[in-house]
Amino acid sequence: xxxxxxxxxxxxxxxxxxxEHPSDxxxxxIALFLALVTAAEVAVYYVKSFKGLLVYILATMAxxxxxxVVMFFMHLRFDSKVFRRFFVTGIILxxxxxxxxxxxxxxxxx
Amino acid sequence: MTTVDLPxxxxxxxxxxxxxxxxxxGLTNEKVAMWAFLGSECLLFGGLISTYLLYKGQxxxxxxxxxxxxDIPYTSVSSFVLLMSSLTMVLALSAIQKGNHRxxxxxxxxxxxxxxxxxxxxxxxFTVFVREGLNLRTNLFGSSFYIMTGFHxxxxxxxxxxxxxxxxxxxxxxxxxxxxxxxxxIGLYWHFVDIVWxxxxxxxxxxx
Numbered sequence: 037x038x039x040x041x042x043x044x045x046x047x048x049x050x051x052x053x054x055x056e057h058p059s060d061x062x063x064x065x066i067a068l069f070l071a072l073v074t075a076a077e078v079a080v081y082y083v084k085s086f087k088g089l090l091v092y093i094l095a096t097m098a099x100x101x102x103x104x105v106v107m108f109f110m111h112l113r114f115d116s117k118v119f120r121r122f123f124v125t126g127i128i129l130x131x132x133x134x135x136x137x138x139x140x141x142x143x144x145x146x
Numbered sequence: 147m148t149t150v151d152l153p154x155x156x157x158x159x160x161x162x163x164x165x166x167x168x169x170x171x172g173l174t175n176e177k178v179a180m181w182a183f184l185g186s187e188c189l190l191f192g193g194l195i196s197t198y199l200l201y202k203g204q205x206x207x208x209x210x211x212x213x214x215x216x217d218i219p220y221t222s223v224s225s226f227v228l229l230m231s232s233l234t235m236v237l238a239l240s241a242i243q244k245g246n247h248r249x250x251x252x253x254x255x256x257x258x259x260x261x262x263x264x265x266x267x268x269x270x271x272f273t274v275f276v277r278e279g280l281n282l283r284t285n286l287f288g289s290s291f292y293i294m295t296g297f298h299x300x301x302x303x304x305x306x307x308x309x310x311x312x313x314x315x316x317x318x319x320x321x322x323x324x325x326x327x328x329x330x331x332i333g334l335y336w337h338f339v340d341i342v343w344x345x346x347x348x349x350x351x352x353x354x
C-alpha cells in the first residue's frame with residue numbers, strides 16, 4: 037500500500053494535465069493544416085511527374101497527418117508517457133505483423 | 147493497477163469519494179484501459195491492412211483490380227468529412243471542460259452527423275462497387291477490401307452510437323463537467339478511427 041505522498045509523486049510523474057492543451061482556435065488551425073495536407077495528397081496523386089516518388093511523398097504526408105492527430109487531438113504530446121508507450125507498442129506490433137506476413141508470403145513459402 | 151487508501155477524517159462520508167480513485171500511477175484506470183484498448187486495436191487494423199496489401203495484387207487475371215473502380219475524388223471528400231469530425235470532437239471536449247454544455251451538445255451532434263455522413267458514403271460506395279461486379283467472393287482484392295473497410299465502418303458506426311448516447315445524457319443533464327473524462331475517452335476512440343482512415347486512405351486508395 038502506498039502513502040499519499042507517494043501517490044502525489046506518482047501523479048506528478050504521470051504528468052496528468054501538467055501541460056495546457058491547445059486553445060479552440062489552435063485546434064481550428066491544426067484542422068486547417070490537416071485539410072491542406074489532404075488536399076495536397078490528392079493533388080500529388082494526379083501529378084504524373086511525381087509517379088516515381090508517389091509512394092514516398094504520400095507515405096510522408098500520411099505519417100505527418102497521423103502524428104498531428106495523435107499528438108494534438110488525442111493529446112498524447114501533453115499526456116502521460118505511459119499512454120504513449122501503450123500506443124507505440126501497438127503500432128510497432130502492427131508493423132511486425134505486416135513484416136511477418138510479408139516474409140511468410142515472399143520468403144518462407146519457397 | 148493498485149488503488150491507494152487515502153487518510154479519511156473521522157465521521158467523513160465514505161460515499162463522497164472522488165470520481166476517480168487515486169492510483170499508484172496517478173492515472174485513471176479508465177484512461178489507461180482505453181489506451182491499452184487502442185494499442186490492441188492497432189494490431190487488429192494492422193492485421194487487416196497487412197492482409198489487404200498482401201492480397202490485393204494476387205487476384206486472378208481478368209478480374210476487377212483496385213484502381214479500376216476506386217473513385218478518388220469521392221473518397222477524398224469522405225476522408226475530409228471524417229478528418230473534420232476530429233476537430234468537432236476535440237471542440238466538444240474543450241466545451242465540457244469549460245462547462246459550456248450547450249456548445250458540448252452542438253459539437254457532439256455535429257461529430258455524430260459527420261460520422262454518419264461518412265458511414266452513409268461508405269455504404270453508397272459499397273453499393274456502386276457491387277453493381278460494378280465486385281463483391282466478397284469476386285477475388286482476393288474484393289474479400290480483403292470489404293473486410294478491412296467494413297471493420298472500419300463498423301467502428302465508426304459504434305462511435306456514432308456512443309456520441310449520440312453522450313448527447314442524450316447531456317440533454318437529460320446527466321453529463322456534468324466532472325464527467326468530462328467520459329467525453330475524452332470516447333473522443334480518443336473517435337480520433338483513433340480517424341487515424342486508421344488516414345492510413346487506409348493513403349495505403350489503399352492513393353498508393354497504386
